[in-house]
Amino acid sequence: MIRIGEIQESFRIAFEGLQANKLRSFLTTLGVVIGITFVILMGWFLNGLDAALESTVNLLGTDVMYIDKWSWSGGQNWRKTMQRKNITYQQAVEFCNSMKTAEVSLPEAHKWGTTVKERGRTITGISVIGVPYSYSQLPAGTILYGRFFSQFEDEYSTNVTVLGYGVAKALFPEGDAIGRTIKIGGRTFEIIGVIIKRGTMMMDFVDNQVIIPISTFFGVYGMTGRSISVAVKAGSAEKLDEVRAESTGLMRSIRNVPPGEEEDFSINETETFKEQVETLRLATWGIGIGLTLLSFIVGIIGIMNIMFVSVTERTKEIGIRKSLGAKSSSILMQFLVESASLCLVGALIAFTFCSVVIAVAVRLVPEADFLTPYVPPQLILIAAIVSIIVGILAGIVPAMRASALDPVEALRYES
Amino acid sequence: MSTQLIHIEHIARTYEMGGETVHALRDVSLDIHPNEYVALMGPSGSGKSTLMNILGCLDTPSSGVYTFKGLDVNEMTDDDLAEIRNKEIGFVFQTFNLLPRATALKNIELPLIYSGVSSEERKERAIKALEDVGLGDRMLHRPNELSGGQRQRVAVARALVTKPSIILADEPTGNLDTKTGIEIMILFQELWSKGNTVILVTHEEDIARHARRIIRIRDGKVESDTINPNPATKFELP
Numbered sequence: 131m132i133r134i135g136e137i138q139e140s141f142r143i144a145f146e147g148l149q150a151n152k153l154r155s156f157l158t159t160l161g162v163v164i165g166i167t168f169v170i171l172m173g174w175f176l177n178g179l180d181a182a183l184e185s186t187v188n189l190l191g192t193d194v195m196y197i198d199k200w201s202w203s204g205g206q207n208w209r210k211t212m213q214r215k216n217i218t219y220q221q222a223v224e225f226c227n228s229m230k231t232a233e234v235s236l237p238e239a240h241k242w243g244t245t246v247k248e249r250g251r252t253i254t255g256i257s258v259i260g261v262p263y264s265y266s267q268l269p270a271g272t273i274l275y276g277r278f279f280s281q282f283e284d285e286y287s288t289n290v291t292v293l294g295y296g297v298a299k300a301l302f303p304e305g306d307a308i309g310r311t312i313k314i315g316g317r318t319f320e321i322i323g324v325i326i327k328r329g330t331m332m333m334d335f336v337d338n339q340v341i342i343p344i345s346t347f348f349g350v351y352g353m354t355g356r357s358i359s360v361a362v363k364a365g366s367a368e369k370l371d372e373v374r375a376e377s378t379g380l381m382r383s384i385r386n387v388p389p390g391e392e393e394d395f396s397i398n399e400t401e402t403f404k405e406q407v408e409t410l411r412l413a414t415w416g417i418g419i420g421l422t423l424l425s426f427i428v429g430i431i432g433i434m435n436i437m438f439v440s441v442t443e444r445t446k447e448i449g450i451r452k453s454l455g456a457k458s459s460s461i462l463m464q465f466l467v468e469s470a471s472l473c474l475v476g477a478l479i480a481f482t483f484c485s486v487v488i489a490v491a492v493r494l495v496p497e498a499d500f501l502t503p504y505v506p507p508q509l510i511l512i513a514a515i516v517s518i519i520v521g522i523l524a525g526i527v528p529a530m531r532a533s534a535l536d537p538v539e540a541l542r543y544e545s
Numbered sequence: 546m547s548t549q550l551i552h553i554e555h556i557a558r559t560y561e562m563g564g565e566t567v568h569a570l571r572d573v574s575l576d577i578h579p580n581e582y583v584a585l586m587g588p589s590g591s592g593k594s595t596l597m598n599i600l601g602c603l604d605t606p607s608s609g610v611y612t613f614k615g616l617d618v619n620e621m622t623d624d625d626l627a628e629i630r631n632k633e634i635g636f637v638f639q640t641f642n643l644l645p646r647a648t649a650l651k652n653i654e655l656p657l658i659y660s661g662v663s664s665e666e667r668k669e670r671a672i673k674a675l676e677d678v679g680l681g682d683r684m685l686h687r688p689n690e691l692s693g694g695q696r697q698r699v700a701v702a703r704a705l706v707t708k709p710s711i712i713l714a715d716e717p718t719g720n721l722d723t724k725t726g727i728e729i730m731i732l733f734q735e736l737w738s739k740g741n742t743v744i745l746v747t748h749e750e751d752i753a754r755h756a757r758r759i760i761r762i763r764d765g766k767v768e769s770d771t772i773n774p775n776p777a778t779k780f781e782l783p
Binding site: 135136150 | 598623626628637638642643649655656657659707
């Protein structure tokens with residue numbers, strides 16, 4: 131039976147030992163410090179990645195799919211895709227009018243890589259999107275401030291625009307965009323709203339766009355020679371299969387795809403992003419786990435070595451404790467607590483180091499803003515548990531040697 | 546006799562050293578009763594330290610019978626032996642064997658930690674033990690802040706704090722000057738007169754003459770086992 135008093139005594143001895151040999155303890159824990167640092171940084175990165183992925187998917191809408199000429203994930207025969215016919219506005223409208231199962235479906239016209247001007251300033255690399263007023267029902271159309279354009283403004287090709295977050299921030303950092311004007315495709319538009327920030331690491335282009343009524347879009351850029359996307363919001367994740375099936379059938383019949391032939395369009399879903407991120411996740415894991423294991427092996431050897439030294443140095447003490455009635459299990463525990471404490475201190479150092487690194491990294495690297503500026507709390511717990519396990523692994527052999535010492539021999543030992 | 550504390554019968558202890566068998570104890574039999582004051586005497590190499598280690602359950606005999614309070618020591622596991630050392634035996638060593646980084650109080654608390662006494666009671670009993678040996682004002686001193694005599698008093702307090710059946714003292718005055726040695730001997734005298742059982746291992750006649758019974762060991766055997774006819778009760782500087 132292990133008694134509370136003995137456990138307290140073990141901790142007291144462990145921390146006395148740490149204090150008495152500060153430099154030695156620190157050097158010994160370096161391997162563990164590095165190992166735990168990898169654990170924390172890796173976990174932090176993956177955590178950020180997951181959160182970014184989730185917010186991207188959520189902002190696109192988990193129940194939203196886009197019917198395009200192109201597939202988002204690529205991977206198909208490029209030549210074949212190139213030969214696909216554009217989805218025309220008429221096909222898109224026919225699709226939307228016939229669609230029954232989806233909550234919302236609407237056509238989207240895109241103009242990529244254009245420029246907008248505001249009082250002599252020019253921003254390049256902007257997408258202009260022409261959509262009907264019902265776009266505000268999609269997660270992508272969520273307004274930060276101002277309003278979305280109305281059915282009336284849509285039907286009468288009004289020159290009004292809703293800015294993506296990135297554009298609004300670049301041109302109107304004070305947030306006073308509403309009521310101002312901007313030049314898109316050489317025409318003047320009144321700004322009536324700003325979309326919420328949607329961009330994350332993977333998708334920051336979505337903030338660099340301006341949205342205008344689709345009728346206005348065709349007035350500026352023309353209707354022909356472009357492929358229209360159809361955004362379909364199923365309404366719930368459960369309805370996805372049903373909506374996908376209807377979409378496929380509907381589009382096949384609208385585009386006259388003979389039975390048995392491959393579709394000449396793609397249905398893109400937000401799941402595609404998850405697949406892409408999975409590769410990055412696996413790479414991070416692989417490298418991270420490899421480095422972590424390596425540094426833990428080095429760390430365990432270092433700690434085991436110093437624990438052997440500690441046992442030898444304290445042979446007499448072990449003899450004294452045994453003569454006073456310490457059982458082998460008490461001595462075993464004493465040394466296990468000591469090596470686990472050593473590793474826990476290593477974890478503490480690593481945690482402090484990582485907190486600083488993370489805070490600085492997030493501040494200095496704007497691309498890292500999808501990561502949290504602090505160490506996620508669950509990682510602290512994981513790091514603590516891992517360090518204790520490492521400590522026990524490193525300490526078990528020296529501790530067993532200490533506990534097996536013969537009391538008479540140990541008492542006779544003179545350092 | 547049923548009241549004996551220790552009963553040993555024909556015990557022997559051999560060691561293997563470099564392929565050779567060393568006979569530290571050849572054939573020793575003796576009984577020790579409660580409230581005896583025994584001196585174990587003998588020159589170095591006589592086997593008296595081996596005998597003390599066996600009596601103190603730090604070591605076990607190679608052959609022979611050892612019963613402690615009627616329990617067969619040979620049958621005991623290492624944990625049982627640890628418990629006997631913890632509860633029944635108080636060691637006092639020549640080199641004090643205090644933990645250098647712990648205060649006097651912590652040193653005395655140590656055996657109580659291993660017997661699972663609560664921390665308040667531990668502290669209370671340790672303070673009492675320290676006061677009993679006259680060091681109530683040195684509780685928070687570390688061993689290196691104490692004189693040799695004071696250190697040995699702390700060691701005696703540590704031996705007494707568990708209220709053991711036997712106090713086993715191995716050359717307790719060996720590292721002390723004559724004056725402090727006498728102080729320690731007075732302490733043992735007091736302990737004995739209060740009813741404790743004291744076994745003193747020594748090679749000094751001057752020390753042994755305070756005991757009531759003197760057992761002389763030579764070449765691993767009991768050479769003589771006699772009652773001291775006129776034990777010294779006065780303590781004088783020579």
